[in-house]
Amino acid sequence: MSVTEQQSGEAPGRPARRRGRWRLVKIAMEKPELAALVLLFLLIGAFQVLSNGVFLNFNNLRGLFGLLPEVALVAIGVTLLMICGEFDLSVGSVFALMPMTMAVLMVDGWPFWVAIGAGLGLCALIGLTNGLITIRFGIPSFIVTLGMLFMARSLTVVISGGFPPRLRMDEIPAWLFVDFVGPGGLFRMSFLWFLAVAILVSLLLSRTNFGNWVRATGGFLPAAQATGIPTARVKIACFVLCSMLAGFAGMIQTLRIGSALPSMGEGLELQAVAAAVIGGTALTGGIGSILGGVIGATLIRVIDNGMVLSQIDSNWFKFAVGGLTIGAVVANAWMRKRARAMKVET
Amino acid sequence: MLDAGAPDAIISVRNLHKWYSGVHALKGVSLDFRRNEAVGLVGDNGAGKSTLINILAGLHQPDEGEVIVEGSRVAMRGPRDAMDLGIETIYQYNSMVPSMSIARNIFIGREPVLFSIGGFGILDEKRMRRESVQAIADVDLHLRSPDALVGELSGGQRQGVAIARAMHFRSKVMILDEPTNHLSVKETAKVIGFVRGLAAQGVTAIFISHNMHHVFACCDRVVAMALGEVVLDRRIDETSIDEVHAVL
Numbered sequence: 046m047s048v049t050e051q052q053s054g055e056a057p058g059r060p061a062r063r064r065g066r067w068r069l070v071k072i073a074m075e076k077p078e079l080a081a082l083v084l085l086f087l088l089i090g091a092f093q094v095l096s097n098g099v100f101l102n103f104n105n106l107r108g109l110f111g112l113l114p115e116v117a118l119v120a121i122g123v124t125l126l127m128i129c130g131e132f133d134l135s136v137g138s139v140f141a142l143m144p145m146t147m148a149v150l151m152v153d154g155w156p157f158w159v160a161i162g163a164g165l166g167l168c169a170l171i172g173l174t175n176g177l178i179t180i181r182f183g184i185p186s187f188i189v190t191l192g193m194l195f196m197a198r199s200l201t202v203v204i205s206g207g208f209p210p211r212l213r214m215d216e217i218p219a220w221l222f223v224d225f226v227g228p229g230g231l232f233r234m235s236f237l238w239f240l241a242v243a244i245l246v247s248l249l250l251s252r253t254n255f256g257n258w259v260r261a262t263g264g265f266l267p268a269a270q271a272t273g274i275p276t277a278r279v280k281i282a283c284f285v286l287c288s289m290l291a292g293f294a295g296m297i298q299t300l301r302i303g304s305a306l307p308s309m310g311e312g313l314e315l316q317a318v319a320a321a322v323i324g325g326t327a328l329t330g331g332i333g334s335i336l337g338g339v340i341g342a343t344l345i346r347v348i349d350n351g352m353v354l355s356q357i358d359s360n361w362f363k364f365a366v367g368g369l370t371i372g373a374v375v376a377n378a379w380m381r382k383r384a385r386a387m388k389v390e391t
Numbered sequence: 392m393l394d395a396g397a398p399d400a401i402i403s404v405r406n407l408h409k410w411y412s413g414v415h416a417l418k419g420v421s422l423d424f425r426r427n428e429a430v431g432l433v434g435d436n437g438a439g440k441s442t443l444i445n446i447l448a449g450l451h452q453p454d455e456g457e458v459i460v461e462g463s464r465v466a467m468r469g470p471r472d473a474m475d476l477g478i479e480t481i482y483q484y485n486s487m488v489p490s491m492s493i494a495r496n497i498f499i500g501r502e503p504v505l506f507s508i509g510g511f512g513i514l515d516e517k518r519m520r521r522e523s524v525q526a527i528a529d530v531d532l533h534l535r536s537p538d539a540l541v542g543e544l545s546g547g548q549r550q551g552v553a554i555a556r557a558m559h560f561r562s563k564v565m566i567l568d569e570p571t572n573h574l575s576v577k578e579t580a581k582v583i584g585f586v587r588g589l590a591a592q593g594v595t596a597i598f599i600s601h602n603m604h605h606v607f608a609c610c611d612r613v614v615a616m617a618l619g620e621v622v623l624d625r626r627i628d629e630t631s632i633d634e635v636h637a638v639l
Contacts, residue, residue, distance in 0.1 A: 075540075252513050252514055252516075253504075253511060253512060253513055253514060254502040254504055254507075254510075254511060254512055254514055255511050256514075257491075257495055257498070257499060257502055257514065258499075258500070260488070260490070260491055260495070261488045261491060261495075261499050261500075264488035264489065264490040264491055265487070265488040265489060265490070267482075267484070268486055268487055268488050268499070269488065269499065269500075270450075270470070271448070271450070271470055271480065271482060271486065272470065272474075272499045272500040272501075273449075273469055273470040273471030273474055273500045274499065274500045327490075331488065331490040331491070332490050385542075385543060
């Protein structure tokens, strides 16, 4: 339908072209990630000035792009799960458990690829457990995954035996995950993995029937059930995917720093939730986008990095992320309300 | 049981029983819903109306008795089974996801896909939009864009979209669970007009309402339930609102 066609028959008042523009404004304002995107550009500009032009220089971008995939991969899984109406606080612990499992198995003589498979399998199992308990017993996933946060962290320390296992980096094709590639080595391989996962999950959510079920399940569970969607299985699939992405991200960090530490990823679960929320994902489910989660994760990395470069006391980092989270939710709620109030078409 | 229901019935239920944790919600209900008939189902809260329609919608399974659809006994395991048999249910609140577009809502659970692997596939969004526009136009609803969010529609428009969805999938039986609740007078009239027109389109309607006037305005027959049993089953022209009230 063309714009002019839509306006025919409408009460005279504002000129047609102006109403057309309002329609675009409304569509833009309904995009949940818009506020975060605007803020991202503002912050990049601010840090560029505050750091006397260091922020956007090649080496800093290289560092930024090197770290981003780790938190962003976790944020992607958490965002998907939140859109599905559930929550995962165990991702930070799974982030550490997966590479620790892999490292311990490799010390025992398992080949790298088998150890990776076992690690990811364990993540899938944790996701499955989170999902099954949440659904079977009708408990909020907040509680179930809070329990799993402690259990997975404890397991990580137990299997490490108190000492980080030594990774024989020469046996590991680490280049596949952390080598620098691209123009001048601007990106690490992990960035390509992240990009691929982001695009795939994004397409899964927006272009497939499964994505439709995820949105319906998180948007309004009774309607999803009444239309015959297997909502339990949809949720469990999202739990599993979320856990596996967290484990995969942890493995990338381990290969980057060359060692599996039991304390990796502490507090990451809340950063991931913050990233999703900053990116416009609603805590109630149904609303949000993968792009939003990625933008949210980028914002957090940019703040962390930009503050250091601007010589701001880095103890303000958490304050900034916290303020941003609250600010983003308020801004999103306000914009959604305003967009809804704009009666340009129904 | 050998009884296969009345010969002209599209749905028959025989001796349906349902217990909910000790409560005997349905006590041997037997009913026939004939083709192209609009049946009003009335009764107080707890009379068993919802239990009956939840069974017909595939949400619950009866503890005893049978459901016969077009002459054959069926065992529905979920809402999807009912939908596949041509039974669509429009709930008072539960039909639509407010945060999703009209086009997405119409096809929830039955999305057309370009190709699929193991049941998962890429949505045919062009077709979804095109058919949604058509489906909405078919029920005489005037909405400009299939991309508008259902949450932005009025209650009546939402019911309209739910009805459009049911019609689009060529349902044979449409169960409307209190579709006129919380609607304005004008929107109520529209829904009632719609139910009245269903017979002409070859659709059987089961219309649940608290409001006797709405039932008498659009149904051919009224079934009253009380305490899990059918207490009255008459043609509209053979009974009156007072008589129905008297048995409830």
